[in-house]
Amino acid sequence: CDAAGMVIAANAAMSALAGEPLAGRSLLDLFRGAAAQQAADELRAAVSAERHWRATLSVGGKAIAADVRAKPLPAGWGLPGASFVFTDLGALENGQEALRKTMLEQQAILDHAPVGIVFTKPGLLKECNPRLAEMVGYSVDELADRDAGEMFATLDAYQSFRDEAFAALAKGGSYENPECPFRRRDGSLFWARVRASAVVPGEREAGTIWIIEDVSETREARRELQALVNNASLAIMFTREQRIRRGNAGFFEMFGYAVGECEGLPVACLHPDRAAFERVVAEAYPLFAEGRTYQGEVQLAKKDGTPIWSKVIGYPVNPDDLSHGYVWIAEDRTRQRRDEQALREALQENQAIFDTAVLGIAVVENGHTLHGNRKMEELFGHAPGTMTGVSIRSLYPDVEGWQAARLDTARDFAAGRVSVSERLLVRSDGATFWGRLSGRPFDQDDPGGRSLWLVDDVTAQHEAAEAVRRARDELELRVSARTAELAGANALLQDEIVERRQAEARVHHMAYHDSLTGLPNRALLADRLQQAIHAAQRNGTRLAVMFLDLDRFKNINDSLGHATGDYLLKEVAARLCHVVRASDTVARLGGDEFVVLVPGAGTQEECSQVGDKIIEALGAPVRFEGHSLHISPSIGICVYPDDGADVDLLMRHADAAMYQAKAAGRNNYQFFKERMDGEVARAFAMHALESNLRQALANGEFEPFYQPIMDMRTRRVHALEVLLRWRRPEHGLVMPDDFIPTLEENGMIVPVGEWVIRRACEQSMAWQRAGLAPVPLAINLSARQFMHRALVASIKRIVDETGIDPQLVEFEITETALMQHGEQTLEILDQINRMGMRLSIDDFGTGYSSLAYLKRFPVRKIKIDRAFIRELEASSEDRAIVAAVMALANSLQLQVVAEGVETEEQLALLRDYGCQYVQGWLFARALDAEAARELLAG
Numbered sequence: 001c002d003a004a005g006m007v008i009a010a011n012a013a014m015s016a017l018a019g020e021p022l023a024g025r026s027l028l029d030l031f032r033g034a035a036a037q038q039a040a041d042e043l044r045a046a047v048s049a050e051r052h053w054r055a056t057l058s059v060g061g062k063a064i065a066a067d068v069r070a071k072p073l074p075a076g077w078g079l080p081g082a083s084f085v086f087t088d089l090g091a092l093e094n095g096q097e098a099l100r101k102t103m104l105e106q107q108a109i110l111d112h113a114p115v116g117i118v119f120t121k122p123g124l125l126k127e128c129n130p131r132l133a134e135m136v137g138y139s140v141d142e143l144a145d146r147d148a149g150e151m152f153a154t155l156d157a158y159q160s161f162r163d164e165a166f167a168a169l170a171k172g173g174s175y176e177n178p179e180c181p182f183r184r185r186d187g188s189l190f191w192a193r194v195r196a197s198a199v200v201p202g203e204r205e206a207g208t209i210w211i212i213e214d215v216s217e218t219r220e221a222r223r224e225l226q227a228l229v230n231n232a233s234l235a236i237m238f239t240r241e242q243r244i245r246r247g248n249a250g251f252f253e254m255f256g257y258a259v260g261e262c263e264g265l266p267v268a269c270l271h272p273d274r275a276a277f278e279r280v281v282a283e284a285y286p287l288f289a290e291g292r293t294y295q296g297e298v299q300l301a302k303k304d305g306t307p308i309w310s311k312v313i314g315y316p317v318n319p320d321d322l323s324h325g326y327v328w329i330a331e332d333r334t335r336q337r338r339d340e341q342a343l344r345e346a347l348q349e350n351q352a353i354f355d356t357a358v359l360g361i362a363v364v365e366n367g368h369t370l371h372g373n374r375k376m377e378e379l380f381g382h383a384p385g386t387m388t389g390v391s392i393r394s395l396y397p398d399v400e401g402w403q404a405a406r407l408d409t410a411r412d413f414a415a416g417r418v419s420v421s422e423r424l425l426v427r428s429d430g431a432t433f434w435g436r437l438s439g440r441p442f443d444q445d446d447p448g449g450r451s452l453w454l455v456d457d458v459t460a461q462h463e464a465a466e467a468v469r470r471a472r473d474e475l476e477l478r479v480s481a482r483t484a485e486l487a488g489a490n491a492l493l494q495d496e497i498v499e500r501r502q503a504e505a506r507v508h509h510m511a512y513h514d515s516l517t518g519l520p521n522r523a524l525l526a527d528r529l530q531q532a533i534h535a536a537q538r539n540g541t542r543l544a545v546m547f548l549d550l551d552r553f554k555n556i557n558d559s560l561g562h563a564t565g566d567y568l569l570k571e572v573a574a575r576l577c578h579v580v581r582a583s584d585t586v587a588r589l590g591g592d593e594f595v596v597l598v599p600g601a602g603t604q605e606e607c608s609q610v611g612d613k614i615i616e617a618l619g620a621p622v623r624f625e626g627h628s629l630h631i632s633p634s635i636g637i638c639v640y641p642d643d644g645a646d647v648d649l650l651m652r653h654a655d656a657a658m659y660q661a662k663a664a665g666r667n668n669y670q671f672f673k674e675r676m677d678g679e680v681a682r683a684f685a686m687h688a689l690e691s692n693l694r695q696a697l698a699n700g701e702f703e704p705f706y707q708p709i710m711d712m713r714t715r716r717v718h719a720l721e722v723l724l725r726w727r728r729p730e731h732g733l734v735m736p737d738d739f740i741p742t743l744e745e746n747g748m749i750v751p752v753g754e755w756v757i758r759r760a761c762e763q764s765m766a767w768q769r770a771g772l773a774p775v776p777l778a779i780n781l782s783a784r785q786f787m788h789r790a791l792v793a794s795i796k797r798i799v800d801e802t803g804i805d806p807q808l809v810e811f812e813i814t815e816t817a818l819m820q821h822g823e824q825t826l827e828i829l830d831q832i833n834r835m836g837m838r839l840s841i842d843d844f845g846t847g848y849s850s851l852a853y854l855k856r857f858p859v860r861k862i863k864i865d866r867a868f869i870r871e872l873e874a875s876s877e878d879r880a881i882v883a884a885v886m887a888l889a890n891s892l893q894l895q896v897v898a899e900g901v902e903t904e905e906q907l908a909l910l911r912d913y914g915c916q917y918v919q920g921w922l923f924a925r926a927l928d929a930e931a932a933r934e935l936l937a938g
């Protein structure tokens with residue numbers, strides 16, 4: 001009832017007692033039968049006194065005796081009202097039985113309750129059920145009136161528990177402690193959940209009912225779970241409203257946060273970006289809505305942004321109410337993923353190697369292939385992907401080959417070796433090939449197990465090796481045949497070698513011997529003389545060099561012919577050899593010159609003896625073809641060391657002495673004297689110069705120079721006169737006046753002159769090839785050269801061989817030379833003229849030209865001798881001569897060159913006389929080829 005006595009609630013028994021529902025009715029209505037006011041007073045008094053009394057109720061017109069207990073409502077009701085317990089006394093008797101049954105049922109409940117239930121009065125246990133007794137290890141009876149503190153782990157624990165519990169109960173409420181430590185009789189502890197309520201709220205003395213539930217196992221399990229969670233290497237996180245609420249140590253560690261640091265942060269912060277987070281949300285939340293678990297491998301991010309690959313499992317805490325949040329378990333798979341990636345790449349690489357290998361690769365087990373790469377398929381002609389499960393036997397053309405391979409392989413594998421062999425294999429189309437096999441077991445301890453094989457097609461090598469073997473056999477045959485052949489050839493070669501040696505000996509002999517007489521020549525004589533000088537030096541002895549020239553030999557040669565001359569020379573050689581000792585040397589230098597070298601002869605007597613013997617031996621007439629030839633020598637003798645210490649000097653002095661013998665009347669010998677008389681000296685000098693000029697031509701010591709002939713009108717080069725120079729070693733440049741007369745005298749002017757023409761033509765062509773304008777050459781011809789019968793042929797040959805334009809060649813012949821030979825001269829000049837070359841008369845004015853001839857000569861030009869130019873300004877006579885020459889030239893329509901022009905005055909006068917061309921130092925001296933080229937290049 002509330003404070004106004006209105007029924008708030010009534011149980012079923014009460015409604016049954018009242019015969020109708022009572023809620024909302026006034027309780028006083030039950031007491032109407034009695035004096036209502038009295039009943040109301042009594043009720044209030046009973047409530048405030050919390051007592052019970054006997055009352056008569058008026059229900060449904062009936063009076064019912066009832067026992068009423070009244071009590072104010074507990075504070076928890078929130079109303080100032082009272083509770084009433086009505087006991088129908090009439091029905092009580094009938095209910096005794098029912099009550100007893102209820103009591104028994106309740107006792108059964110207590111006895112079998114799975115929780116401990118105990119009733120206490122302050123400080124003491126009063127009653128308890130068997131479960132509690134079991135929990136603490138006492139009997140129910142033993143616990144009666146026992147001190148409650150004994151049940152607790154410690155006295156302190158009991159006291160704090162007691163204070164806390166009774167403080168709560170004192171407020172009229174119930175008390176609950178989820179985990180409280182208790183002690184068993186044997187001293188062991190257990191944990192229990194305790195709930196308590198006061199029998200009479202707020203009245204401790206009225207006693208307290210305790211329900212004690214052993215939660216030790218649950219607690220242990222929870223602790224274990226907690227430890228598990230805390231120590232898990234996995235990250236475990238609890239989220240609610242998309243914020244991080246809690247995480248285990250693994251979580252903080254995985255994401256790089258300090259413990260508790262990120263609690264409250266948005267979950268998105270664990271993702272690399274918003275989009276990644278939303279992808280997970282989009283995938284996971286629909287699953288959660290269906291009460292399912294989300295699983296995925298996603299990329300997350302550490303606090304510092306480092307990406308983490310993580311396997312994530314998420315599920316709702318309460319699938320029925322998603323507002324409770326979610327549990328997320330994340331496993332860091334970054335390393336595994338990296339390892340997996342590396343593994344995947346390695347596998348791909350291996351696969352690529354496997355697929356692209358140039359060798360066939362197969363894994364074999366139990367006589368069949370497990371895998372084979374593409375090359376393997378290709379080798380054996382299998383379609384792609386069909387190399388698996390192929391019988392190894394089928395890869396061999398016959399059973400013998402296969403058996404042999406098996407046996408060898410088994411032997412190799414058992415010995416721990418790689419099995420390498422070359423075998424004939426067969427393709428699926430039946431074609432065979434040679435394969436090089438290389439196999440080894442996967443596991444050395446299981447040689448009969450799985451094995452790896454490499455196969456290479458070596459048919460080509462096999463065939464090549466076979467071909468090589470055949471070729472080698474063939475070669476061996478050919479080698480033996482060739483060896484036999486060579487043996488024959490070798491014999492021939494030996495003969496050839498002998499012949500070659502003989503030929504070489506002949507060549508050597510020819511090089512050092514005179515071909516006509518077989519005597520040593522100049523070179524061998526020089527060598528022998530040198531050796532004899534060394535020997536004489538060593539031994540302190542002397543030696544004699546005797547130079548012989550046959551008197552008037554040229555006469556015999558010219559009159560009786562070369563054959564007679566040759567015979568005579570050979571006879572002289574034989575006689576000389578006959579009269580001297582074998583240790584002496586007889587040599588022929590050329591022509592009619594001989595030298596006898598007499599080692600050991602030093603005194604005049606010894607030399608005279610030899611000289612006399614020679615004169616005597618040559619004195620006897622020589623008979624040849626009916627002629628009796630008389631010959632005598634002129635002998636020059638010089639002695640080492642008195643007359644010279646080297647070969648050259650001794651030869652020259654012997655030569656000089658020979659000239660003395662000639663001068664002394666021939667057919668005698670003379671010893672070398674330091675002083676010679678003038679004629680002998682001249683003859684000797686002439687002889688020496690001739691000898692040197694011969695050497696000069698052979699050694700290339702001659703050199704043409706070029707002096708320009710200028711056009712008076714244009715003052716440009718009209719032609720170049722070719723003037724010979726001799727670059728004589730140790731003498732410098734020798735001018736032609738010093739050697740041309742000698743060349744003319746001894747006839748050498750013919751070969752030297754021919755050389756000059758050839759060299760000048762070659763030079764002109766070289767200048768033209770170098771791009772210079774062609775300039776005519778004026779080449780001197782001496783009288784003797786001009787009269788030589790081979791001149792015209794020689795000039796023609798030079799023109800042909802050098803390719804020079806004949807118009808560019810002009811020959812200068814002295815006036816004297818022209819006048820010497822009359823008609824013959826005319827003939828030669830005509831021939832030269834017909835070849836297209838020009839002719840001019842040199843040194844004009846110094847000879848005595850016949851005007852009749854002059855008119856007939858095909859000359860174009862005359863050169864006024866420089867003797868008339870030199871004094872031109874001073875000498876009226878020379879001016880008159882020059883004027884006359886100019887008049888003559890004009891009348892004969894000849895061009896005129898004035899040579900030796902050294903001054904402008906001379907030039908001016910010559911211009912006045914109408915001279916067209918001038919030559920002289922006023923313009924240029926004779927220049928070497930390089931200077932002349934520069935002049936022409938201008």
Ligand SMILES: Nc1nc2c(ncn2[C@@H]2O[C@H](COP(=O)(O)O[C@H]3[C@@H](O)[C@H](n4cnc5c(=O)[nH]c(N)nc54)O[C@@H]3COP(=O)(O)O)[C@@H](O)[C@H]2O)c(=O)[nH]1
Nearest residue numbers: 723724735736737756780781782842900901902919920921
């Ligand atoms: N048969 C051959 N005779 C030849 C050849 N080379 C030259 N000679 C003849 O030798 C003579 C001397 O010649 P060289 O000493 O060269 O003298 C020549 C000029 O250098 C000289 N000359 C020219 N201008 C002047 C000058 O102004 N003053 C001066 N004092 N001398 C000068 O004159 C010589 C040329 O003379 P020429 O030949 O008459 O034109 C000489 O007679 C040459 O002919 C050869 O290869 N073969």
